[in-house]
Amino acid sequence: MGKIRQLTNQIQQAALQSQRSGNGAPPGFRYEKSKVAVEFQGSDKVKVRTIVLPETFDDKGNLKKYSTKELEDLRGKDKSAPGYESALEKLEVGQRVRIITAAVAPTKGVKTKDKDADDELSAEKSRQATLILVTAPADPSVAKGAAPPKKKK
Numbered sequence: 001m002g003k004i005r006q007l008t009n010q011i012q013q014a015a016l017q018s019q020r021s022g023n024g025a026p027p028g029f030r031y032e033k034s035k036v037a038v039e040f041q042g043s044d045k046v047k048v049r050t051i052v053l054p055e056t057f058d059d060k061g062n063l064k065k066y067s068t069k070e071l072e073d074l075r076g077k078d079k080s081a082p083g084y085e086s087a088l089e090k091l092e093v094g095q096r097v098r099i100i101t102a103a104v105a106p107t108k109g110v111k112t113k114d115k116d117a118d119d120e121l122s123a124e125k126s127r128q129a130t131l132i133l134v135t136a137p138a139d140p141s142v143a144k145g146a147a148p149p150k151k152k153k
Contacts, residue, residue, distance in 0.1 A: 040099065043128040048091065049083035050134035083133055096136035101127045 053074065056064045066074070076085035091097075104126060 040101065041128045042088075042132075043102070043104070043130050046088070046129050046132060047078075047081065048086040048088055048132045048134070049081055050086040050090075051083045052134055052137050053084060081131070086134065088132075091132070091134070092138040094138035094140070095134050098133040098135055099129050100131035100133070102130045104128050 053066065056066075058064045071084075074084040
């Protein structure tokens with residue numbers, strides 16, 4: 001019985017310690033967040049899907065809820081893909097997206113005189129986006145071209 005209490009206390013202390021650290025990292029570790037701008041090539045058959053549905057309003061101006069039939073229609077033909085169908089034209093600056101890429105075989109026969117340029121070209125096109133999934137709507141401050149808020153020191 002005493003052993004059970006001792007183990008319970010150890011578990012509780014470990015849980016409290018992880019809560020105190022605030023970031024959920026185990027003792028001796030820390031998480032670092034960083035943002036990186038990434039450029040990628042879209043494949044010819046890239047699919048765009050969205051989790052964020054557009055808001056629709058009824059005649060009185062109230063927010064309209066989608067029916068199950070409307071939601072099924074918005075899913076499109078590919079029911080196994082996540083989210084709802086969208087298009088490249090509907091992508092906006094500031095949206096959060098998840099990009100799924102695939103390796104693409106280098107094309108043969110397209111050569112330039114500069115071997116370094118060929119290497120850069122093949123490296124650029126070696127991974128192409130096959131699916132773009134919109135996970136969050138556009139941030140208004142980023143979408144209007146305003147600089148993101150600076151952190152105070």
